[in-house]
Amino acid sequence: MHELSITQSIVDAVCERAAGRPVRTVSVRVGMLTAVVPDSMRFCFDLTTAGTVAEGAALEIEQPPGTARCRACSKDFTLADLVLLCPCGSADVEITSGQELQIISMRVG
Amino acid sequence: MCGTCGCSGGSEGGTGTRIAVPHTHPHDGDHVHDHTGPHQPVAIRGTADGGETVTLEQRVLAKNEDLAARNRSWLAEQGIVAVNMMSSPGAGKTTLLERTIRDFAGQRPVAVIEGDQETMLDADRIKRAGSTVVQVNTGAGCHLDAEMMRDALTTLAPVSGSLVLVENVGNLVCPALFDLGERSRVVIISVTEGTDKPLKYPYMFAAADLVIINKIDLLPYVDFDVTRCEEYARSVNPGLRSLTVSATTGEGMRDWYDWVAGQY
Numbered sequence: 001m002h003e004l005s006i007t008q009s010i011v012d013a014v015c016e017r018a019a020g021r022p023v024r025t026v027s028v029r030v031g032m033l034t035a036v037v038p039d040s041m042r043f044c045f046d047l048t049t050a051g052t053v054a055e056g057a058a059l060e061i062e063q064p065p066g067t068a069r070c071r072a073c074s075k076d077f078t079l080a081d082l083v084l085l086c087p088c089g090s091a092d093v094e095i096t097s098g099q100e101l102q103i104i105s106m107r108v109g
Numbered sequence: 110m111c112g113t114c115g116c117s118g119g120s121e122g123g124t125g126t127r128i129a130v131p132h133t134h135p136h137d138g139d140h141v142h143d144h145t146g147p148h149q150p151v152a153i154r155g156t157a158d159g160g161e162t163v164t165l166e167q168r169v170l171a172k173n174e175d176l177a178a179r180n181r182s183w184l185a186e187q188g189i190v191a192v193n194m195m196s197s198p199g200a201g202k203t204t205l206l207e208r209t210i211r212d213f214a215g216q217r218p219v220a221v222i223e224g225d226q227e228t229m230l231d232a233d234r235i236k237r238a239g240s241t242v243v244q245v246n247t248g249a250g251c252h253l254d255a256e257m258m259r260d261a262l263t264t265l266a267p268v269s270g271s272l273v274l275v276e277n278v279g280n281l282v283c284p285a286l287f288d289l290g291e292r293s294r295v296v297i298i299s300v301t302e303g304t305d306k307p308l309k310y311p312y313m314f315a316a317a318d319l320v321i322i323n324k325i326d327l328l329p330y331v332d333f334d335v336t337r338c339e340e341y342a343r344s345v346n347p348g349l350r351s352l353t354v355s356a357t358t359g360e361g362m363r364d365w366y367d368w369v370a371g372q373y
Contacts, residue, residue: 001251002283009169017163024160028169035282035312082311082345091347101169109160 003036007044010103015052018108023054025107033066033082033098057106066098126264127229127244128257173287176255180262180290184273190372191258191273193289195313196297197306198279201323203231205297205356205365206274207238212362214239218271222261224253224278231276241265252283255290272369281310292372299324300333307342315345319352319368326355 014026026045030036038061045059066079072090084093168174184191196202210219221242223231232244243265245257253275267273275291277284296317298306301324307314314320320342322335339351352368354361 002286005250005252005254005283006169006286009172013165013167013169013171017165035286082315083308084345084347091344103165103167103169105162105164105166107160107162 001040001044003040004044004048006036006101007041008048011045011048011052011054013103014054014106018053018106020053021108023049023057023106023108025058025060026054027060027062027104027106029062029064029100029102029104031064031066031098031100033079033095034101036101038063062104064097064100067096068093069096126242127232127246128260128264129246129248170286170288173255176259177288177290180255180258181292183262184290184292187267188270188373189267189273190293190369191275191289191291192369192372193275193277193284193291193294194297195277195281195284195294195317196279196299197281197302200279200297200299200302201356202276202279202297203234205321205323205354206235206240206276208356208359208362209274209365209369210235210238210240212366213272218268220265220267220271220273222253222258222265222273222275224257224276226250226278241267247278251278251280252287253277253289254287258289258291281306281313285313285316293318295319295321297321297323298338300328300331300335302333304332304334304338305341307338307345311345314342314349317346317349319350321365322351322353323356325353325360326358 010026010028014023030038030041041061042059049055049057067076068079068084069076070086070088070090071092071094073086073088075086075088076096077087079095079098084091086093194202194206206221213219219240221235221240223235223242223244224247225231225244226247229244232242235242243261245253245261247253247257258275265273275289294317296313298320300322303309322338335353342349342351352361352364354365356362
């Protein structure tokens with residue numbers, strides 16, 4: 001359950017920046033290629049915000065899909081998982097999206 | 110004992126140093142939870158209507174990554190190589206460490222950070238093998254993080270030039286996400302596990318610098334395809350190196366020691 005530590009990090013950062021003001025919404029970006037399960041994160045968010053200024057806040061999760069660029073054929077393609085294989089057959093690919101794990105913004109007041 | 114997570118401040122006996130990790134979780138307990146890290150209020154432009162969007166655009170694990178970077182530079186200054194050893198429970202991490210410690214005796218100082226949810230059992234084994242060791246009990250936690258690593262290094266005080274082997278909590282998922290500040294990451298898989306493990310747990314294999322296939326003395330008795338397992342691992346991490354060893358018989362251990370020497 002690494003989602004608990006990860007969500008705790010989000011709540012810590014948000015509460016610190018809120019400076020005592022109530023937090024209404026928290027927006028995060030969790031790429032499809034991270035080993036983070038959004039549903040688990042929501043569950044942990046309710047737990048970790050209890051008793052803080054973010055208690056009752058809504059959690060919005062943006063999920064960028066996995067994408068990659070092939071170094072052999074220069075094409076961009078979608079990655080459904082971490083198996084790095086271009087449709088052209090090359091395994092020499094660079095992940096260009098899907099590994100984000102960021103706090104985007106929050107709504108306070 | 111904490112009624113929610115089951116963590117305990119008590120001791121299970123045994124010898125050596127143990128760190129019970131301060132952890133945070135939201136419940137009213139009968140024990141103190143340490144909250145570390147800065148909590149300075151940050152100025153936010155106030156609005157009369159009481160609502161405001163604050164842009165953060167920051168990495169979720171920024172604090173862990175910053176601490177890991179500090180660990181990494183401290184280790185580099187001391188000429189210490191730290192290796193993060195990760196596997197599922199029972200892959201043979203502790204046996205591999207015991208043999209490594211015995212074989213390195215008199216050649217290179219070795220210090221060990223043992224991560225387990227509970228008990229001093231592994232630390233006792235490592236100590237008997239002849240290494241200094243600190244046990245980190247993560248309690249409800251499923252992985253080590255950079256703060257635990259920093260505290261463990263402070264307690265351990267490894268000498269300059271030594272090899273610090275970090276035995277992470279047995280788990281092929283969570284430890285992959287948390288940088289400790291280590292020089293390199295090793296994932297250990299044993300032949301009694303499935304050949305397809307790299308595909309089932311791709312994040313761990315994608316984050317590794319080396320995969321060690323252990324218990325090869327048991328290959329005649331199990332249905333495990335070494336070549337295919339290596340192919341699966343490289344499908345998620347094309348540059349991944351692999352070694353085959355038996356920590357029990359010693360077969361292949363020379364290659365592991367050569368790899369360690371190459372980290373300096």
